[in-house]
Amino acid sequence: MVVVTALAGIVFGLALASPPGPMNAIIAEESVLRGWSSGFRAGLGAMLADVLFFVLALAGVVAVVDSYPAVRPLLYVVGGVLMLYFAVGAFAEARSATSFTDAGSADSTGFRKTFVLSLSNPYQIGFWLTVGVGLLEPGHLDVLAYAPAVGDLLEGTLVVQTGSPTLLVGLFAGIAVWIVAYPAALVSAGRRVDAFAPAVAALSGVVLVGFGLVFLAMGAVRLV
Numbered sequence: 001m002v003v004v005t006a007l008a009g010i011v012f013g014l015a016l017a018s019p020p021g022p023m024n025a026i027i028a029e030e031s032v033l034r035g036w037s038s039g040f041r042a043g044l045g046a047m048l049a050d051v052l053f054f055v056l057a058l059a060g061v062v063a064v065v066d067s068y069p070a071v072r073p074l075l076y077v078v079g080g081v082l083m084l085y086f087a088v089g090a091f092a093e094a095r096s097a098t099s100f101t102d103a104g105s106a107d108s109t110g111f112r113k114t115f116v117l118s119l120s121n122p123y124q125i126g127f128w129l130t131v132g133v134g135l136l137e138p139g140h141l142d143v144l145a146y147a148p149a150v151g152d153l154l155e156g157t158l159v160v161q162t163g164s165p166t167l168l169v170g171l172f173a174g175i176a177v178w179i180v181a182y183p184a185a186l187v188s189a190g191r192r193v194d195a196f197a198p199a200v201a202a203l204s205g206v207v208l209v210g211f212g213l214v215f216l217a218m219g220a221v222r223l224v
Contacts, residue, residue, distance in 0.1 A: 008160040009170020010177065012135070016050070016127065017043075017178040022083050023114050023121075024182065025207040029090050030110035031183035032200040039186065042110025043179025049118030050175060053128040054168070057136060072122050076219030079120040083212030086113055090205035095198075122215075135171065138163030 018024070023046045031039025118124050139162045161167060186200065 002166055005161045005164055005166045006170040009167040010174035013171040013174020014178055017175045022117060022208050022211045025204040026086065026110055026113050027183060028186055029201050029204040031186040033093055036183045036187045038110055039183025040179055042114050043183065045111040045114030046118045047175050047179060049115050049124065053124065057128045057132050073219045073222035075120050075122045076215045076222065079117065079122065080212045080215030080219060082117050082120060083208045083215065087205045087208035087212060090201050090208060093201045135162050135167060
């Protein structure tokens, strides 16, 4: 069960870190414009926020967000404004970038961007209020038992021990794998195709604008 739990934790971590969104847009921008180390540092910013949320969830502090209905809409608005602000920078860099550079520069602000954005990301907070809390509570989760139609047949096949250090280590190991491998893949592609860098920066800006407008709209609806 220890091995299964560790592997399940890694899968959970990858599932948390890999979906397209504003964090991965910033990691992509940093990776192709400044190199792997800058992309990795941007990933560390998001991961550090998850570590902070984990500690707060462990202490029961994160649940306070649900006690104040106005907090989450405000987070949507703040997050949306930050995304639009970062999108302006991404478009400016797309115009000025002519090729991939492996500068790994001290000018990189990716770590600060992803960390601040993560702290105001309702989806990330929502994860630790729901799934995250479930992973922290001691018990067992029969993962495949909930599969539609075949749940009864697969019951007991994949049992994960929740609340165990093994699961949590696996979770953050999965996130770490993503923030190492994702920038590396982008850098490899960027080195082969010089035009890849400004294109990714522009696409990152588009993603940030899209999510920023969605977050602002969701926040406005909830505040009205």
